[in-house]
Amino acid sequence: MPPLPLAGGGADSAGGLAYNAPMLTDITEKEVQSEEERLLGRGQRYARVYLLTDCNNFFVSCERLFRPDLEDRPVLVLSNNDGCVVARSQEVRDLGVPMGVAVFKIRELIERHHIVCFSSNFNLYLDISQRIMRTLETLCEEVEIYSVDEAFLVLHDVSEEEAEEMAFKVRKTIACHIGVPVSVGVATSKTLAKLASHHAKQHLSETGGVYAVLNEVKRERLLRDNPVSEVWGVGRKLRERLNELQIETAYALSRCDLKKMRRLFSIVLVNTIRELNGEDVIEEGGTEGQAQIMWSRSFKERITALSDLEVALSSFTSEAAVRLRALKRYCRRVTVYLRTSLYGEGPHYAAEDTVLLDVPVADTRVLTQAALKILRRLYKPGFRYMKAGVILTDFTARRTFQGDLFRDSGEVDLKRLEEGDALMALLDKLNARERGTVYLGLAGAYAGDKRFTHKKQLSRAYTTSFEELPVLM
DNA sequence: TCTGGGGTCCTAGGACCC
């Protein structure tokens, strides 16, 4: 009989933070057998199982859809203004190119290995993402979209075999209908499902892109095989602190005592530990919808004139307002920030400020006025600005507002507000048909201005513009 | 020459109230 992988205070447990190890004495042969059955989860059904579906290097996969010649070649997708790396194909990862690195630092490598670079084509990626999510929804009733390239599918009352079968079906269907490769992790908690999908991706040839960790044996193996930094929710800072406590692996973290850890860390990490033990703590996404909209850009060239910043901020605010109306929300708070470069070129300046509006609005004109008012307050001449942005927060679903005791109620002109809503609805309708048909005031001057934005290697809008449909030869 | 752009959640601390 193989040794039982019973939980115990092994060599990698975390000193004083570990659970008390169960004793392996006084156990009968029969008890050993039934324990083994339990650990392997034979015949067991699980009340709630997550399938994390994760697209493999998503942006690169999107580009490859329309460039099948790039299938086995190294491919990169760059950030706005082609500044740094935001997606890498496996071939590029294998060359040791880290995520987020500045392009100029790897220029030589790009040339030597003939790496193909694309500017980010977010309209394309978003469209492909939506197609994937719609496909997932045909396969499973309960789909929680987590990010542009990830979604949790929730299954109820299933065995390990059934869950795994479903995972393979998801992978096959997305590959067949969309053409994007996905990895699927299967577990009883979201944190474990994330780790499992990571494993599936890392060991593609053995796993076939699917990894299930429903039974104890596989769960423990997965935790032992991964450093603590691979765990969802453990970033650089937490990793450093955990390592100081000799907690190096996901397994060591999972064996920590909850009460002791709560004294040292936030509730988030305690929940993570419970999730690593298979407990479903992060059940529903929980949020009542999105809580903020941010729109910001780094500029291609440094900007010094207030009038240029006004153009940029007007454009950013219009974009954010379109999003706000798409969410069917009104907002009360507008924040604007601007800053010079972080990389020591002349004097540094960064500032932000917020205004609270009298009435929640979604009207581009009102939001832009507020944003420009803040900008003029923050702006200082003599600095070379490299980035600015606008943030909308404090959302309401309807335009309710409290009467102001010190103000004549006649000042809030309901009719005017409603006319504004109608105008915005018309504007959105026109722009939905063709982007940038109608815009307000300054905002239109942004897009075409090369000082603000620059994309050298943009692929075509294959799926969202009739002008740029792919051509079959 | 060149360094992303979105988001969420938690915590600490201050203001204010009784």
Added chain:
DNA sequence: TCTGGGGTCCTAGGACCC
């Protein structure tokens, strides 16, 4: 020596994620 104590709400800032 010790300066009330608890609650709520708001905001700023940090950490993390993709």
